[in-house]
Each structure stands twice: as structure tokens, then as C-alpha cells.
Amino acid sequence: MGAHTESPNQNRKAFGRLSLPERTYVTDALRTETVGGVLLLLAAVAALIWANTPLSDSYETVSKFHIGPAALGLDLSIQHWAADGLLAVFFFVAGIELKRELVAGDLRDPKAAILPVVAALCGMAVPALVYVLTNVVGNGSTDGWAVPTATDIAFALAVLAVLGTSLPSALRAFLLTLAVVDDLFAILIIAVFFTSELNFAALGGAFAGLVLFWLLLRKEVRGWYVYVPLALVIWGLMYNSGVHATIAGVAMGLMLRCSRRDGEEHSPGEHIEHLVRPLSAGLAVPLFALFSAGVGVSGGALADVFTQPETLGVVLGLVVGKAVGIFGGTWLAARFTRASLSDDLSWPDVFAISTLAGIGFTVSLLIGELAFAGDAAMTDEVKAAVLTGSLIAAVLAAFLLKLRNAKYRKLWEEEERDEDHSGIPDIYEQDSPEYHLRMAEIYEKKAAEHRRSAELTTGGSERDDSRA
Incomplete structure (x- = not known):
């Protein structure tokens, strides 16, 4: 969510055009997330089909099949391995993203960071409040208050890919930064509220492993064969400690160096x-989606989503709470920091993105499993509510974004135009010092030619006068 360089007397522009390096990073990151999001959609659809056909018994059998060394406390079901093991990789990447944002991205500058941070905080607090109020009024359980607080960036980008919506890079960057901050607070929620009994010996071992991991990075020891086995040991110890194992992933991601040194094209973290x-x-x-999204979606089950306070709270939290929270937080942050919107965008654009952030798939499913771990029936119902709420948010966002798609496409094409085939969009070349130097040289050359032409004309006139 970059902005132009402005004088101190100017109001800061929110959602202004990104710098070229930031735009390149965002484009590369979101391209991978978009492909992953499409695969995520396909996996979710496959899980729903598998769990709602005559093959549903086999889905249950595979999901509950246990594998792993029992002596190490790791005799887990396939579903458990997906939630605690595979998602540790997801949170490892989230940790690197957060570290990069803190040292080289928008979160490095407090003035630029305040808007996405406030938006993300409000986008988590309001859905939680909506859930709690719904369950207090309906005499339901407030245990699932954290379920609608998460945003799934991959799922949101997959929706954009399916729609063919060409969002300007500033809006995409805002969505990415929002999701990074969202992931951070989701990790904190999991660590603080979903840790029951602690095994201090295992926790101490995990901490010692993380210290060793950090020391090896400081000494610039290289080689995947050093770090991968160590990471697996840290993960296993963290799992046995009682703290959710995904915390190990984000901790290791945060330790990587994401600032570039002289001569480096990419930092180790970026690489x-x-x-x-x-x-x-x-x-x-x-x-993870394949083994978590397989819930029954019969007509009766879908009707129950809107009649039970726990599931209704999840749907309202994702659809209403996210949109109101993020939009309201963004407006308040802009209002109190005197930041004005980019001239190319308007507040309905921000509301559409806020609605899109109501797609809370991956982490919401994970928190749903943790919040209702002792109640299999309620766990499945909450999962159905997450799927329903995410679908409603996606449809609403699709409608709102399509209303402005022509405008977005025009902005996108302007950002992408490269008429001189230099590999750098023309709009960035015009802002670069090299461009201004080149323009100054051309101006000076034309001025010199004009002076020579004038001198020749004047000299010729004088010669004609002398002959006369």
C-alpha cells in the first residue's frame, strides 16, 4: 500500500501507487497465491463432493487413519497431520511475509502501517463482537468467537482470478498486508486461547531448538540438510508441548533475515x-482443505446454519463483521491521520475489498476445529458455517467489484503499459530519476539546436546586410 513521495505539507495518500520494487514483490507473491487459491477451491469442492456422495465413509476412514511414531507422541490422524503439520508450512511463509513487511514493506513506516494495522484489528474485533452478541442473544456458546476473525488471502485471490477482476496493485497490496497482519493476530489467538496443558520439558526443548536455529542463521550457516531436520525436531517438540505446532513455523519464519545487503539481489528470507x-x-x-472441508451440506444442514446461534454468529461475523470492521477501521485511520484516498479510487472500492476479506477459509476452519475440539457435531456445523459465510462474502464482493471492473481494468492497463519494451512499466519510468535526467538531456539538446539555428539565421542576415 505504497504512496507517492510528498512534501510535509501535503496530506498523505492512502492506496497510492506502489513503488516499483514493492509492486514487483506484490505481483510475484500474489501470482503464486492466486494459483494456490484456485487449487484450494478445487480441493474444497473435491472434499465436499467426497463427503456428500456414497463414498463419504471412505472420506471418514482416510481422514481418521492414524500414522506416525507413537513413541514420539506423533501418532496422528491424516486430518491432524494436515492441520498441525502442513499448516506449519503455511505459517512459516506467513512469518517470513510478516518479517519482510516489518523491515522492508509497508509496516516499516509507522505512518503507512497504521492504516492496514488498524483495519486488520477492527476487521478481527468487530466479527468477534458480532459472534458474541449473536450467541448472547441466542443463548449459544461463545467458544467460537475467534472463528470469523481470519481472512484467507489465497481464497480471496482465487475469487478474483475466477472473476477476471483486474484490481489495481495498491488494492491488492492492501489486501495482502491486511492478510499478513490478520495472520499474525490469528497466530497470537491460537497461542494464547487454544493452549491448554503445557509440557514444560517439551516447550523448553522447542525453545532451545529455536535458539539454535537463530544462532545458525546469525553465523550464516548454509544448507537445507541442516535446517530441515532441525525444523522438524522443533515442530515435534512444539506439538508435544501443548502449544499449537504451527507456532513453530511462524517463529522460524520471523527469524530469517529479510533485509538486503550490498550486492544481494534477494535477502535470504525472500529467497x-x-x-x-x-x-x-x-x-x-x-x-488441509481436502481433509477439513468435507462436511455434510444437505438442505437441513444448511438451514441449521441460519438457526443455531453458533453457526449464525460465524456467518454474520464473516459477512457483516469483516466488511464493517475493515471499512470502519480504514475510514477511522484515514480520518485521524489526515490521509486522503488516491484520486483514482473511492470509498466504495474500499468497502468492496473489505467485503472480499470476509472469505475466512483456512485459518477459520483451523480455529473452528480448536474451539469445538470436544464436539464433533458442532465442529462440522461450524465448518459448514465458515463455508457458507465465505461463499456469501465472495458473491457480495464479486457483485461490488464487477460494478467497478471497467475502472479497475483501465488503471491496471495503465500500470502495465510498456510501449518501449524496456521491461519496466512506462508509468514508473516517468517517475524515475533516470527518466527526468533523460528528459533534461533531450530538452538541453533541443535548446542547443534552437540556439545554433538562431545564430545561423542571425549570421546570415548580418552577411546579407554587409553585402548591401
Whole structure:
């Protein structure tokens, strides 16, 4: 969510055009997330078909099949491995993204960071409040208050890909930054509220492993054969400690260096993220969806989603709470920081993005499993509510974004135009110092030619006068 460089007397522009390096990073990151999001959609559809056909018994059998070394406390079901194991990879990438945002992205600048941070906080607090109020009024359980607080960036981008909506890079960057901050607070919620009994010996071992991981990075020790086995040991110890194992992933991601040194094209964190993100988006998250989204969706089950306070709270939290919270937080942050919207965008655009953020698939499903771990029936009902709420949010966002799609496409084409085939969009070349220097040279050259032409004309006139 970058902006133009402005003088101190000017109001800061919210959702202004990104710098070229930031735009390149966002484009590359979102391209992978979009492909992963499409795979996520396909995995979710496959899970729903598998769980709602005569093959449903086999879905249950595979999901509950246990594998792993029992002596190490890791005799887990396939579904459990997907939630605790594969999602650790997802949160590892989230940790790297957060670290990069803190040292090289929008979160580095407090003035630029305040808007997405406030928007993300309000986008988590309001859905939680909506859920709690719904359940207080309906005499339901407030245990699932955290379920509608999460945004699924991959699912949201998959919706954009299916729609063919060409969002300007500033809006896409805002969505990405929002999701990064959202993931951070989701991790904190999981660590604080869903940790029951602690095994301090295992927790101490995990902490010692993380210290060793950090020291090896500081010493610039290289080699995947060093870090991958160590990461697996840290993950296993974290799982046995009682703290959710995905916390190990984000902790290791945050330790990577994401600032570039002289002569480096990419920092180690960016390089590792580039390698691991396809594994996360293309394998880990879709497999988690495959073994978590398989719930019964009969007419009666869907009707129950809107009649039970727990499930209705989830739907309203995702559809209403997210949109109101993010839009309201963005408006308040802009109002109190005196930031004005980019000239190319308007507040309905922000509301459409806020509605899109109501797609809370991956982390919402995970929190739903944790919140109602002792109640299998309620867990499935909450999962159905997450799917329903995410679908409603996607349809509403699709409608709102389509209303402005012509405008978005025009802005996107302007950002992408590269008439001189230099590999750099023309709009960025015009803003670069090299461009201004080149323009100054051309101006000086034309001015010199004009002076020579004038001198020749004047000299010729004088010669004619002398002859006369």
C-alpha cells in the first residue's frame, strides 16, 4: 500500500501507487497465491463432493487413519497431520511475509502501517463482537468467537482470478498486508486461547531448538540438510508441548533475515519464501482443505446454519463483521491521520475489498476445529458455517467489484503499459530519476539546436546586410 513521495505539507495518500520494487514483490507473491487459491477451491469442492456422495465413509476412514511414531507422541490422524503439520508450512511463509513487511514493506513506516494495522484489528474485533452478541442473544456458546476473525488471502485471490477482476496493485497490496497482519493476530489467538496443558520439558526443548536455529542463521550457516531436520525436531517438540505446532513455523519464519545487503539481489528470507511459497500454496493448504472441508451440506444442514446461534454468529461475523470492521477501521485511520484516498479510487472500492476479506477459509476452519475440539457435531456445523459465510462474502464482493471492473481494468492497463519494451512499466519510468535526467538531456539538446539555428539565421542576415 505504497504512496507517492510528498512534501510535509501535503496530506498523505492512502492506496497510492506502489513503488516499483514493492509492486514487483506484490505481483510475484500474489501470482503464486492466486494459483494456490484456485487449487484450494478445487480441493474444497473435491472434499465436499467426497463427503456428500456414497463414498463419504471412505472420506471418514482416510481422514481418521492414524500414522506416525507413537513413541514420539506423533501418532496422528491424516486430518491432524494436515492441520498441525502442513499448516506449519503455511505459517512459516506467513512469518517470513510478516518479517519482510516489518523491515522492508509497508509496516516499516509507522505512518503507512497504521492504516492496514488498524483495519486488520477492527476487521478481527468487530466479527468477534458480532459472534458474541449473536450467541448472547441466542443463548449459544461463545467458544467460537475467534472463528470469523481470519481472512484467507489465497481464497480471496482465487475469487478474483475466477472473476477476471483486474484490481489495481495498491488494492491488492492492501489486501495482502491486511492478510499478513490478520495472520499474525490469528497466530497470537491460537497461542494464547487454544493452549491448554503445557509440557514444560517439551516447550523448553522447542525453545532451545529455536535458539539454535537463530544462532545458525546469525553465523550464516548454509544448507537445507541442516535446517530441515532441525525444523522438524522443533515442530515435534512444539506439538508435544501443548502449544499449537504451527507456532513453530511462524517463529522460524520471523527469524530469517529479510533485509538486503550490498550486492544481494534477494535477502535470504525472500529467497526461501520464493522456494517454500509454492509448496505452501500448492500443496500444504489444498491438502488441509481436502481433509477439513468435507462436511455434510444437505438442505437441513444448511438451514441449521441460519438457526443455531453458533453457526449464525460465524456467518454474520464473516459477512457483516469483516466488511464493517475493515471499512470502519480504514475510514477511522484515514480520518485521524489526515490521509486522503488516491484520486483514482473511492470509498466504495474500499468497502468492496473489505467485503472480499470476509472469505475466512483456512485459518477459520483451523480455529473452528480448536474451539469445538470436544464436539464433533458442532465442529462440522461450524465448518459448514465458515463455508457458507465465505461463499456469501465472495458473491457480495464479486457483485461490488464487477460494478467497478471497467475502472479497475483501465488503471491496471495503465500500470502495465510498456510501449518501449524496456521491461519496466512506462508509468514508473516517468517517475524515475533516470527518466527526468533523460528528459533534461533531450530538452538541453533541443535548446542547443534552437540556439545554433538562431545564430545561423542571425549570421546570415548580418552577411546579407554587409553585402548591401
